[in-house]
Amino acid sequence: MVECQLPKLDVVGSNPITRSKKNPSVYASRRIRFFPPNGRREELGPMASGLQVFDIPEDALVVDLHLHSSASDGEYPPRRVMMRAKSAGLSVVSLTDHDTVAGLDEAREEAKRLGLEFVNGIELSSVHGGRLVHILGHFFRPEDPELGAQMKKYMENRRTRMGEMLERLLTLGVPIDKDDFLREYSRASSIGRGHLSAYMVRKNLVSNREEIFGKYLGEGGPAYVELEMITPDEVVKLITGAGGAATLAHPNLSESDEIIPGLVLAGLAGIEVEHPSQDAEARRHYHALAEQYGLVPMGGSDCHGARPGPERIGQFRQPVRNFLDLRRRAKAALQGPRRD
Ligand SMILES: [Zn+2]
Numbered sequence: 001m002v003e004c005q006l007p008k009l010d011v012v013g014s015n016p017i018t019r020s021k022k023n024p025s026v027y028a029s030r031r032i033r034f035f036p037p038n039g040r041r042e043e044l045g046p047m048a049s050g051l052q053v054f055d056i057p058e059d060a061l062v063v064d065l066h067l068h069s070s071a072s073d074g075e076y077p078p079r080r081v082m083m084r085a086k087s088a089g090l091s092v093v094s095l096t097d098h099d100t101v102a103g104l105d106e107a108r109e110e111a112k113r114l115g116l117e118f119v120n121g122i123e124l125s126s127v128h129g130g131r132l133v134h135i136l137g138h139f140f141r142p143e144d145p146e147l148g149a150q151m152k153k154y155m156e157n158r159r160t161r162m163g164e165m166l167e168r169l170l171t172l173g174v175p176i177d178k179d180d181f182l183r184e185y186s187r188a189s190s191i192g193r194g195h196l197s198a199y200m201v202r203k204n205l206v207s208n209r210e211e212i213f214g215k216y217l218g219e220g221g222p223a224y225v226e227l228e229m230i231t232p233d234e235v236v237k238l239i240t241g242a243g244g245a246a247t248l249a250h251p252n253l254s255e256s257d258e259i260i261p262g263l264v265l266a267g268l269a270g271i272e273v274e275h276p277s278q279d280a281e282a283r284r285h286y287h288a289l290a291e292q293y294g295l296v297p298m299g300g301s302d303c304h305g306a307r308p309g310p311e312r313i314g315q316f317r318q319p320v321r322n323f324l325d326l327r328r329r330a331k332a333a334l335q336g337p338r339r340d
C-alpha cells in the first residue's frame with residue numbers, strides 16, 4: 001500500500017477547472033477555489049475573462065476517478081461514497097461502477113452538495129483470449145443509446161449467469177436460498193460474484209470471501225460461469241462514441257499488454273499506472289507504456305468500501321494534471337463524429 005504525502009487543499013463549488021492559457025501551471029475556475037498547503041489564498045487576480053485564478057500545483061493529489069458503490073459491487077450507496085471521498089480530502093471524483101451508470105445521478109447530486117468536482121464514470125467488462133479486461137470510461141454521456149443498449153445486455157447476461165452460478169452451488173451441496181438471494185438483490189443493476197460472496201458470508205455458508213473464491217467462484221472454479229462479454233476494443237469505441245475517455249484499468253490483472261496497440265488505434269486515452277494491485281515494478285512498466293503510446297498515466301483507489309478491504313479511499317490519488325489531460329482527450333472524442 002502506498003502512503004501519499006498529501007497537500008492540504010480545500011475546494012469550494014463544482015465548476016470545471018481549466019488551465020490558464022498565459023501560465024499553464026495556474027488553474028482557473030469560476031467557483032472552484034484551491035488553496036495551497038500553507039492555507040494562504042494565493043489569489044493571482046482575475047483573468048481577462050473574469051475568472052478567478054488561483055495557484056494550484058500541477059501535482060496536487062486530489063483526484064480519484066476509480067470508485068465503486070452499491071450500484072455494482074461496492075459496499076456503500078453512491079451518496080455515502082461521495083461523503084467518504086470528501087472526508088478523505090479528495091476534490092475531483094468519479095463513480096465507476098461495473099457495467100452500470102445507475103449510481104451516477106445520486107453521486108453527482110451529493111458531490112455537488114459537498115463541493116466536489118464530479119465526473120461521469122463506468123467500468124466496463126470485456127474479454128480477450130479468455131481473460132477479463134476492465135476498461136474505465138469517464139466524461140461520457142450516460143444517456144448515449146449504444147452505451148445504454150450494451151449496459152442492458154450486460155445486465156440481462158449477469159442475471160442469467162447468476163441463475164446458473166446459484167444452480168451450480170446447489171449442485172455442489174452449498175445450501176443457498178436462491179429465491180431469497182435473488183429477492184434481496186432484485187434491484188441490483190450489475191449483479192455479480194461480489195454480491196454472491198457477501199451474501200454467503202452473511203448467511204454463514206462460508207467463513208470468508210477468500211474461501212468462496214478459492215473453492216467455488218474464482219475464474220475456473222466449479223461454480224464459476226463466464227459472463228458473455230464484448231471485446232476491449234469494442235468497449236473503447238463504445239466509450240469514445242459516447243463522448244468519453246477510455247482508460248485501461250489495472251492492466252497487470254488482465255496480463256494482456258499485447259492488446260494495447262490495438263486499443264490505442266481504437267481511441268484509448270489512458271492507462272492505469274497506479275492501482276493497489278500494481279507494485280513499483282508494474283507501475284514503472286505501465287508508465288513507460290503510457291509514454292510510448294501517448295496515454296494519460298491514470299490511477300485510482302478502486303475502492304469498494306471496507307469490503308473486501310482494506311478501505312482505500314483517499315490513499316490513491318492522481319494529480320489535477322491527469323484529470324485535465326483526460327478531460328481534454330474526452331473533449332477531442334466529443335468533437336469527433338457523433339453517432340446520435
Ligand atoms: Zn476492475
Ligand SMILES: [Zn+2]
Nearest residue numbers: 066068123302
Ligand atoms: Zn474497479
